[in-house]
């Protein structure tokens with residue numbers, strides 16, 4: 001099994017640090033060899049050995065409509081013939097901005113970038129430039145990309161690899177990053193009280209997806225909004241995962257809370273490398289060249305990336321039924337998995353919202369990073385591999401959310417539930 005993947009991984013490790021171009025891909029926390037994929041279609045990925053997997057990563061979120069979705073492929077093919085990059089403005093960028101402003105509440109202007117990291121890094125710079133303050137608050141286990149300032153108590157790969165302090169991030173930078181446990185408003189109040197008029201922004205994943213999937217407790221996001229309003233702080237919703245996934249208008253729409261700045265990635269690029277940040281005109285006008293907060297990119301607004309994202313966004317906009325379908329699929333899956341795990345007497349928690357979910361092997365609710373860290377990684381590891389052997393590809397870390405695509409069929413969901421039953425049997429015997 002995984003014969004070609006093993007050979008490729010050996011070679012990759014010689015040429016690429018750790019054999020991968022992004023750490024969580026390496027299977028470090030679950031062990032074994034990462035699987036090298038060759039192609040994918042709909043809900044399935046196919047590896048270099050010819051094996052087929054039902055995909056619950058979906059490129060870590062972007063492929064909400066499934067892989068190689070025909071209209072997206074066609075649009076990319078057509079636009080590639082016009083040129084893959086101009087370095088000049090294009091009409092397509094206006095259309096994309098218009099589409100985003102139409103779908104997302106409370107934003108007037110959008111700046112396109114090339115990744116979620118860039119989006120969050122730039123939004124923070126803007127918040128600092130706008131408020132004239134240096135510090136910001138982030139939450140333990142939230143991940144906002146790999147810019148220096150965000151790597152304090154970060155989720156995702158930083159949590160998976162259990163890196164306490166990232167070498168190369170200077171203390172001076174980290175000092176301006178204040179952290180609080182997720183879902184803990186008193187801790188945020190305390191930080192604000194301890195740093196009067198010094199905090200530019202609170203950045204939050206409105207649903208955390210980088211320590212498993214963790215939902216905001218009732219009142220948490222509302223409380224952050226109130227604290228920001230009362231203290232001249234900008235509220236940044238990092239919607240790189242949740243944007244266009246939880247609802248047409250993302251978490252702002254789902255929870256009916258207005259953020260001052262919003263960051264996007266993943267779905268917004270339809271599988272191409274794209275990010276964006278957006279907000280009210282009055283704030284966004286501080287970005288260069290309108291204002292002095294500098295931000296730029298040679299390939300920002302790249303036409304191929306724009307047309308891929310634009311195609312996906314238009315489809316989501318025109319067919320909001322996709323969101324209810326995704327939710328039904330998720331509910332069916334969660335119910336089936338709960339029954340399977342419960343019948344086998346496996347203590348577990350399944351957190352879920354929209355088309356995101358995660359399974360934690362713990363007996364208490366998972367509401368923050370320390371709870372997520374206390375769940376059994378050993379059991380997750382065995383579960384992950386048992387599912388993989390049965391053709392179901394889960395995120396290779398308990399600190400990651402699963403993402404459903406609309407390409408999943410009823411048969412696929414039943415297959416996954418059946419695989420869960422068999423996997424549990426195999427790991428408990």
Ligand code: PLP
Nearest residue numbers: 115116117143144145240241265
């Ligand atoms: N913000 C969130 C919430 C994310 O989940 C991620 C990536 O997973 C990022 C930011 C960084 O995005 P990228 O990997 O595109 O730089």
